[in-house]
Amino acid sequence: MAETPDPEFDAAFEIVRQRYGARLTPEQLEDLRKTVRGQVDAARAVRAVRLTNADEPLPRFEPLTLPSPQGEKGGGLA
Amino acid sequence: MRVEVLFRPVRELSELVRKRQVSPVELAELYLDRLERIGPRYNAVVTVMRTHALAQARRAEGEIAAGRWRGPLHGIPYGAKDLLATAGAPTTWGAAPYREQRFDFDATVVRKLEEAGAVLCAKLAMIELAGGMGYRQPNASFTGPCINPWNTQAWSGGSSSGSGAAVCSGLVPFAIGSETWGSILSPAGYCGLAGLRPTYGRVSRHGAMALCWTLDKLGPLALTADDCGLILNAIAGPDPSDPTAADRPYRYQPTDRKSFRFGMLKGVTDGCEPAVVENFSRSLETLRRIGTVEEVTLPDLPWEQITRIILQVEAASAFEDLIESGGIAELTAPEVRYTPYARDAILAKDYLKAVRLRSVMAREADRVLSRYEALVAPGRTGEAPVLGQEFRSAIVAAGAKDVMGAVGNGAGLPAVCVPNGLGPRGLPTSIQFMSRAWEENTALAAARAYQSLTDWHTRHPQID
Numbered sequence: 001m002a003e004t005p006d007p008e009f010d011a012a013f014e015i016v017r018q019r020y021g022a023r024l025t026p027e028q029l030e031d032l033r034k035t036v037r038g039q040v041d042a043a044r045a046v047r048a049v050r051l052t053n054a055d056e057p058l059p060r061f062e063p064l065t066l067p068s069p070q071g072e073k074g075g076g077l078a
Numbered sequence: 079m080r081v082e083v084l085f086r087p088v089r090e091l092s093e094l095v096r097k098r099q100v101s102p103v104e105l106a107e108l109y110l111d112r113l114e115r116i117g118p119r120y121n122a123v124v125t126v127m128r129t130h131a132l133a134q135a136r137r138a139e140g141e142i143a144a145g146r147w148r149g150p151l152h153g154i155p156y157g158a159k160d161l162l163a164t165a166g167a168p169t170t171w172g173a174a175p176y177r178e179q180r181f182d183f184d185a186t187v188v189r190k191l192e193e194a195g196a197v198l199c200a201k202l203a204m205i206e207l208a209g210g211m212g213y214r215q216p217n218a219s220f221t222g223p224c225i226n227p228w229n230t231q232a233w234s235g236g237s238s239s240g241s242g243a244a245v246c247s248g249l250v251p252f253a254i255g256s257e258t259w260g261s262i263l264s265p266a267g268y269c270g271l272a273g274l275r276p277t278y279g280r281v282s283r284h285g286a287m288a289l290c291w292t293l294d295k296l297g298p299l300a301l302t303a304d305d306c307g308l309i310l311n312a313i314a315g316p317d318p319s320d321p322t323a324a325d326r327p328y329r330y331q332p333t334d335r336k337s338f339r340f341g342m343l344k345g346v347t348d349g350c351e352p353a354v355v356e357n358f359s360r361s362l363e364t365l366r367r368i369g370t371v372e373e374v375t376l377p378d379l380p381w382e383q384i385t386r387i388i389l390q391v392e393a394a395s396a397f398e399d400l401i402e403s404g405g406i407a408e409l410t411a412p413e414v415r416y417t418p419y420a421r422d423a424i425l426a427k428d429y430l431k432a433v434r435l436r437s438v439m440a441r442e443a444d445r446v447l448s449r450y451e452a453l454v455a456p457g458r459t460g461e462a463p464v465l466g467q468e469f470r471s472a473i474v475a476a477g478a479k480d481v482m483g484a485v486g487n488g489a490g491l492p493a494v495c496v497p498n499g500l501g502p503r504g505l506p507t508s509i510q511f512m513s514r515a516w517e518e519n520t521a522l523a524a525a526r527a528y529q530s531l532t533d534w535h536t537r538h539p540q541i542d
Contacts, residue, residue: 012423020419023404028416035212035420042387043428045380046435057433058440 009040083108084248085538088305091251092150098142102153106135106197109155112249113200116541120234121222122243124160125167125201131155134197141195150308152195157250159238160201161208161287162188162296171287172237173206174220175400175408185285186317187254187296194312202253203240208261210289210393211406211414214470216463218411223465226268227539228505232462233469235265241299242269247541252300252309256286258293259389259487260480263495263510266299267457270497270506272525272535273299274306277515278490279324281310282317290392291322292433293385293487302535303494303525307332310518326516335523338369341450343376349478351460357499357507358456361528365454368527374446374453381481384439385488387424387432394421440489440515447491447514452524455482457508461501482512492518494525497534506534 013036021029083091083100094100110128117123138153163169163181170177188198203221205213216223216233224239226232227247234243238255242265245253255262257275266273274297281296288294298309311330317323342362347355362371397418400406407415447453459478463469486493493512501507509528513521529535 015423016419019422020416023407024416024419031413032416032420035417036423039387039390039420039424042380042383043425045383046387046428046431049379049431049435049438051431051434051438055434055437057430058437 006040009037012036012040085301086251087301088150088154088251088308089302091154092152095142095153096147102135102138102142102197103132105153106131106155106199109199109250113157113244116247117200117244117249120225120227120243120247121219122203122224122234122240122247122249123200124170124203124221124240127167127198127200130166131197131199134192138195138197148195149312151191151312153197154252155197155199155250156191157200157202157241157244157253158188158198159204159241159253159255161204161256162254163285164188164198164201167201169201170220171207172204172219172221173409175405177220181285183285186282186319187313188285190313190315196312199250200244202244205237205239206409206411206414207397208256208258208287208289209237210258210389210397211409211418213411214413215411215468216465218414220410225465226462226505227541228270229462229503231464232503232505233268233465235268235462237261238265238299241265242271245269245271245299245301246539248538252298252305254296254313255299256294256296257487258289259385260483262297262299263457263483263493266495267508268462268505270508270534270537271299272301272303272306273297273495274303274310274518274522275486275493276310276314276518277492279322280314280326280328280492280516280518282315282320282323284317284319284323288396290389290396292392293389295490303496303522303529304332306494307519307522328518330522331519332526333519333523335527336368338365338451338524338527339449340365340369340371340524341374341446341453342371343453343455343481344373346455346482349459349473349476350456351501353499353501354456354458354460354507358509361498361509362454364528364531367531369451371454372450376442376446376481376485379435379438379442381439381484381488382479384432384435385484387429388436388488390421391424391429394418436488439485443485443489443491444514447512451520452511452513453482455510455512457495457510461503461505461507482510486512489515491515492521494521496525496529498532499534
């Protein structure tokens with residue numbers, strides 16, 4: 001039976017094939033198809049869950065202030 | 079040695095050391111000899127640290143003789159999963175591309191154990207890069223597949239494979255492992271040990287290989303749940319070098335709780351091997367002697383997909399250089415030499431959706447857990463997989479899910495795994511107790527109460 005067309009999967013797999021295909025054997029590429037298929041299915045599962053605008057990630061980004069060595073001003077990349 | 083020490087819990091060894099009935103140097107020599115002589119049989123050891131260990135043991139011996147006893151780990155040998163940085167020995171991450179890697183500092187956990195007087199005897203084998211590249215079978219370490227001391231045709235579990243095999247075969251009284259998803263509970267369960275996955279942030283990750291910054295935890299494997307508490311007491315706490323290490327004090331308090339409320343997710347044994355179902359059922363009968371067991375449900379959400387997407391993306395980022403350079407081709411497991419390439423196709427918005435859903439996961443898990451001391455479940459779905467066989471597809475084909483692992487790790491919750499029987503191949507089965515965040519003492523109390531009513535933890539494999 002022919003596979004149902006799935007442009008999203010095709011595009012996802014094509015990203016991987018374009019970037020790394022030259023390094024891979026046909027067997028490895030075929031196995032990667034299954035891996036990408038699993039990833040696309042997982043992504044669809046999480047997309048299917050509805051969240052509200054207020055549902056934010058738990059980890060909070062915290063601005064950081066490193067102690068400056070004595071006598072020096074400023075810091076970071078020049 | 080004047081008294082038999084092998085397979086005695088840390089709690090008992092500690093008393094022997096404190097009362098000077100056993101010398102730390104004698105102990106270190108005994109375990110170093112076993113690490114060198116028996117360790118290779120199980121592919122359990124990467125580096126034996128004989129000189130370092132004997133120096134630490136002599137120091138402990140002198141301090142104890144002078145009346146300066148530091149606590150229950152003073153003079154007790156241990157092994158560390160080889161993803162913990164240690165000055166003076168390679169830190170290989172279990173992976174061929176890093177087999178010569180060295181650090182000039184000790185991981186915070188190693189430093190804290192040194193402060194507690196413990197004696198680091200060996201760096202222990204592990205699945206390459208803690209399994210984060212997506213291995214599917216036991217032969218996924220440059221040191222070879224780690225063999226289960228209960229049955230040498232079986233795997234010891236992973237990714238803290240050597241930590242499991244070493245404690246199980248009496249090469250060290252305890253070991254430190256790490257868990258991103260299953261890597262402490264798996265070897266503990268397959269080897270018949272107690273394993274503690276602490277709350278995310280309870281133990282500093284400084285100096286540990288980063289696989290997934292928001293999922294990685296470090297914790298002990300030992301002979302009893304009580305020992306796990308003693309070890310967590312030494313390694314927990316804030317650390318200026320790891321901003322994710324929480325500023326929450328931890329003190330192991332082995333209270334003698336008499337009554338528990340246990341929850342059990344509906345369908346938690348679906349897809350498990352018959353021996354696991356049978357032994358878990360027997361465990362529930364035991365638990366009903368000390369409390370109630372109720373079936374509970376979580377909302378129908380894609381728990382495993384949420385945690386898997388986070389894991390895959392963070393691991394791909396942590397090892398971006400190795401993957402993009404093609405360095406993964408040097409890894410041992412054939413499947414991980416190319417499957418990580420697929421992660422380039424995971425969309426950023428899907429990762430962020432998973433991260434947002436993790437908040438829902440944490441809320442729902444806490445809503446359920448707040449009504450119980452612990453959720454209970456089989457530690458593993460079966461006995462340890464056979465060496466040389468692909469195991470992931472077999473678990474999936476059986477219809478088994480790992481909702482406890484997905485939610486426990488995704489929400490950063492503590493869990494303790496202890497043995498609860500043997501299966502038809504002579505390998506241990508296990509039960510896990512998962513509690514609310516920061517309530518390791520509650521999970522440990524439940525596991526300790528279970529172990530006070532059973533003797534599975536007193537059984538050990540025959541080691542010549």
